[in-house]
Amino acid sequence: MELTRRKILAIGSGTLAFASLSGLPAFANLTDDAITSLTGGKELGEGKISLTAPEIAENGNTVPISIDAPGAVSVTLFADGNPVPNVATFKFGPLSASRSASTRIRLASTQNVIAIAQMEDGTFQTASSNVKVTIGGCGG
Amino acid sequence: MASGVKPRVKVPKKASAGETITIKTLISHKMESGQRKDDDGNVIPRSIINRFTADFNGQNVIDVTLEPAISTNPYFQFDAVVPESGEFKFTWYDDDGSVYETAKKIKVS
Numbered sequence: 038m039e040l041t042r043r044k045i046l047a048i049g050s051g052t053l054a055f056a057s058l059s060g061l062p063a064f065a066n067l068t069d070d071a072i073t074s075l076t077g078g079k080e081l082g083e084g085k086i087s088l089t090a091p092e093i094a095e096n097g098n099t100v101p102i103s104i105d106a107p108g109a110v111s112v113t114l115f116a117d118g119n120p121v122p123n124v125a126t127f128k129f130g131p132l133s134a135s136r137s138a139s140t141r142i143r144l145a146s147t148q149n150v151i152a153i154a155q156m157e158d159g160t161f162q163t164a165s166s167n168v169k170v171t172i173g174g175c176g177g
Numbered sequence: 178m179a180s181g182v183k184p185r186v187k188v189p190k191k192a193s194a195g196e197t198i199t200i201k202t203l204i205s206h207k208m209e210s211g212q213r214k215d216d217d218g219n220v221i222p223r224s225i226i227n228r229f230t231a232d233f234n235g236q237n238v239i240d241v242t243l244e245p246a247i248s249t250n251p252y253f254q255f256d257a258v259v260p261e262s263g264e265f266k267f268t269w270y271d272d273d274g275s276v277y278e279t280a281k282k283i284k285v286s
Contacts, residue, residue: 099248116246120212124246127255130237134197134256138239141248143210174248 068117068151075113075153081163086112088152088164094144097174102150103139106162109154112138118148143174182206186267188281192259196285200231200238203252204269204277210245226251226277228270234263261285 086106094100104127106112114124127138144150151165187201204226211223225245231238238257257265262285269277 103254119246121245123244125244126242128237128240128242130232130239132233132236132238132258132260134258137256138241139252139254140241141252143246143248 068115068122071115071122072151072153076155076161079161081153081161083163085156085162086152086154086164088150088166090150090166090168092167093169093171095171097144097146097170097172099141099174100144100150100168100170101139102142103137104152104154104164105135105137106152106154107136108156109136109162110157112136112152112154114142115151115153116142116144116148117151118144118146120145124150144168144170145173146170182269182271182275182277184267184269184277184279186265186279186281188265188283190282191284191286194260194285195258197256197258198283199254199256200265201252201254202229202231202267203250205250206269206271208245208247208249208251212245224272226269226271229253230268231255231257232266232268233257233259234261238265259283259285 086109089103091100104112109129111126111128113126115122116124124142125140129136147169149165149167151163154162156162182205184204189198192198206226209221209224213221215221223245225243227243229241229243239255241253243251265281265283267279
């Protein structure tokens with residue numbers, strides 16, 4: 038069989054579609070479980086913390102994320118479309134000033150990034166942001 | 178991975194007492210997620226930095242738990258209060274047991 042350019046393109050897009058489909062068991066439930074185990078099923082408030090993420094990330098390998106959570110003891114980040122939803126946990130010590138931090142994370146596909154903050158009074162606050170990812174960052 | 182790991186930290190040299198300063202840290206590390214496969218289809222084992230801490234004169238500023246979803250060459254930016262002159266100590270803990278450390282002095286006037 039002679040490989041024309043058109044055929045190569047067709048094969049390429051076929052494998053791409055397969056790869057993206059095969060990586061999609063229900064991750065959302067995993068994230069819910071992870072959040073419940075963190076908060077103990079307590080109610081999540083909204084509005085006191087903020088999560089800054091780009092609307093569109095061209096490269097899922099490095100997506101800049103920053104959190105700002107005044108009055109938080111710790112902040113945990115989740116990405117609900119990644120093979121493992123946990124991303125990072127920031128614990129703020131006594132010398133931390135503004136309870137904010139920035140880092141760069143990997144996102145496998147277009148998904149929500151969720152921040153859960155535990156406040157000083159033991160309540161939980163949440164913020165989330167949808168990030169559209171052009172090229173996924175988990176390999177495989 | 179213990180080779181080629183180089184921490185880089187940016188801390189202002191001077192500050193006034195009680196001032197909030199911004200610290201930026203970067204460490205060169207592959208952060209192999211354990212999700213990737215090599216050419217033969219074998220999973221490349223996970224090898225990441227799993228914890229990062231920053232302390233000032235023995236008091237904690239920030240303590241981060243890292244998961245494989247943190248990018249290659251983990252970067253952190255955060256704020257700290259400096260009550261007096263002293264030394265910031267930054268520590269990274271690798272999956273393979275290695276510990277990478279660096280320290281920066283700051284003068285408070």
